Amino acid sequence: MQAQAQAEQVLKEKFGYDHFRAGQDTAIDRVLAGENTLVVMPTGGGKSLCYQIPALMLPGLTVVVSPLIALMKDQVDALNDNGIAATFINSSIDFREMDERLRQAAMGEVKLLYVAPERFESDQFVTELNDINVSLLAIDEAHCISQWGHDFRPSYLSLSTVPQRLTSKPAVIALTATATPRVAADIRQRLGIPDDGMVNTGFERTNLSFQVIRDQDEDRYLSQYLKLNQDQSGIIYASTRKEVDRLYTMLAKKKLPVARYHAGMSDADRAASQEDFLFERKPIMIATNAFGMGIDKSNVRFVIHAQLPKDLESYYQEAGRAGRDGLPSEAILLYKPKDVMLQRFFIDNSEADEAHRRLQYQKLQTMIQYANTGECLQQFILNYFGQTGTKPCGRCSNCLDEREAVDVTTDAQKVLSCVVRMHSRYGKALIAQVLTGSHNQRIQEWHLDELSTYGLMQNQSQRDVTTFIDFLTASGFLQTNGGQFPTLGLTETGAEVLRGNQSVYRKTAMKARQSLAVDDDTFQALRAVRRQLAEQSKLPPYMIFSDATLKAISAAKPTTLNEMLAVKGVGEVKLEKYGQFFLDALTEHAEETNAS
Structure with missing residues (x-):
């Protein structure tokens, strides 16, 4: 009980919060008791506090394994600005600086040391850590340790032996936002975490609205969305450098405030672009x-995928970069069937073995089904991660869909009939070619042009028919079989449609809308002060105060520093550094408002 009270005191003093979020207190209690723990929380769920607070309470050093240099620097900068002694060791510093930082850790001058997983491949580094009392080993992005995860990294494998190689035998806490039951079991097995040692608060992001946009001019939709939701921060993801450059050029010509980031740019250009975005x-x-895994920016209001991601885990992690501060945000997927071919190309040309390629094809198929389902999008994602029995979210594009539902039973029967007549031995591309009356050489060689369904949908394009087949698959009328070249067969529900016992309905195209909240004048005044302080401190604005905290200050309108300390997200260190600036801004804004 005493430890719990102390943890709550640290939470209030250092981070400005009165209460822990769901699961945080359980994870912290386990860590303080020296028990190995796996924390599965959605992005923005507060995973980092599960090791940062114990780090301030335990006697020795907390070593945090983090996969990216940018992510380490971001987190260390935020901790230092909050009065918490932390540092990192990675390839961006020389050996002399590395020795100095290890000395600081040994002397207790820092409480958290961030390192890359590759460090543990060096016996010398482990020997140096053994001269330090390491109380806790925190492994961030822990899904990277599993070969079944979407972002498996061989460098993470050595981490399974680290606790035994450290003489202090620290407790281990592994943290991830994306872990299917299979991945979670793999993480636990590799890190010696008991079955009852998992703290899983669920995967739902209640502040995120998921949307899928299909069957329309994506460039026009994107331009309209950005113009309708001006003055908001967001990320647009594309699968290739070429598409990033194309979108950047198009949107820059429309005078939109865009930056770009990809591996084909110079280090200096990428750094400048990232800074423009963060500030x-x-x-x-x-x-x-x-881009994005190393970015802790909390006030990203939208994440738009302009091209289909490779799997649902990647999509959920990337989409989850929106709304980390808990405020309403959006995750939008612009779906085009041709993007499926691009992802298949990536899989075909990967260095993965045959078994892993089959897994990648299966995951891609799930991603296609997500893009075409008519059911609740959040529910689809939660079911994929093993969280069953959930209710529709009531906020995704499918739940809120008020578009007209068109009866497409006749077209559905044409497709289903064609699948039956092709004996469920072919994939959607060839089925679409048969239905649209293509003169493809294979069709003629295999006499598929003699089928009664040949040319039944010749008044439609192959692209539209292929998209319609994806819709029927996602809706459960068709099912895929196989990996690299999946074939299509009828489900029992599809057979009922073919028999005339069930109808099929499909919604019309969706339009862009102004969906993100317009910020009030008081918030805008505080944001201007935050931006000025950020430039002076050389820290991204969200590290000063998050949007959520800024909105809370805007609503509370404190007139004294003590009143401001009561605002959620305002801790003692930041109050001392920045509090008076925001009080002055509130007073000035109130005077201007009254004068007008």
């Missing part, structure tokens, strides 16, 4: 998925 000079970032 909100250019609040819209267009990037490949190389």
Whole structure:
């Protein structure tokens, strides 16, 4: 009980919160008791506090394994600004600086040391850590340790032996936002975490609205969305550098405040682009998925995938970068069937073995089904991660869909009939070619042009028919079989449609809308002060105060520092550093408002 009270005191003093979120207190109690723990929480759920607070309470050093240099620097900067002694060791510093930081750790001058997983491949580094009392080993992005995870990294494998190689035998806490039951079991097995040692608060992001946009001009939709939701920060993901450059050029011509980021740019250009985004000079970032994992920016209001991601785990992690501060945000997927071919190309040309390629094809198929389902999008994702029995979210594009539902039973029967006549031996591309009356050489060689369903949908394009087949698959009328070249067969529900016992309905196209809240004048005044302080401190604005804290200050309108300390998210260190600036801004804004 005493430890719990102390943890709550640290939470209030250092981070400005009165109460823990769901699961945080359980994880912290386990860590303080020296028990190995796996924490599965959605992005923005507060995973980092599960090791940062114990780090301030335990006698020795907390070593945090983090996969990216940018992520380490971001987290260390935020901790230092909050009066918490932390540092990192990675390839960006020389050996002399590394020795100095290890000395600081040994002397207790820092409480958290961030390192890359590759460090533990060096016996010398482990020997140096053995001269330090390491109380806790925290492994961030722990899904990287599992070969079944979407972002498996061989460098993470050595981590399974680290607790035994450290003489202090620290407790282990592993943390991830994306772990299917299979991945979670693999993490536990590799790190010696008992079955009852998992703290899983669920995967739902109640502040995120998921949307899928299909069957329309994606460029037009994107331009309209950005213009309708101005002054908001967001990330637009594309799968290739070429598409990033194309979107950047198109949107820059429309005078939108965009930056770009991909591996084909120079280090200096990438760094400048990232800084423009973090400091909100250019609040819209267009990037490949190389961007974002190392970014802790809490006030990203939208994440738009302009091309289909490779799997649902990647999508949920990337989409989860929106709304980390808990405020309403959006995750939008612009789906085009041709993007499926691009992802298949990536799989075909990967260095993965045959078994792993089959797994990748299966995951891609699930991603396609997500893009075409008519059911609740959040529910679809939760079911994938093993969280069953959930109710529709009531906020995704499918739940809120008020578009007209069109009866497409006749077209559905044409497709289903064609699948039956092709004996369920072919994939959607060839089925679409038969239905649209293609003169493809294979069709003629295999006499598929003699089928009664040949040309039944010749008044439609192959693209539209292929998209319709995806819709029927996602809706459960068709099922895929096989990996790299999946074939299609009828489900029992599809057979009922073919028999005329069930109808099929499909919604019309969706339009862009202004969906993100417009910020009030008081918040905008506080944001201007935050931006000025950020430039002076050389820290991204969200590290000063999050949007959620800024909105809370805006609503409370404190007139004294003591009143401001009561606002959620305002801790003692930041109050002393920045409090008076925001009080002055509130007073000035009130005077201007009254004068007008």
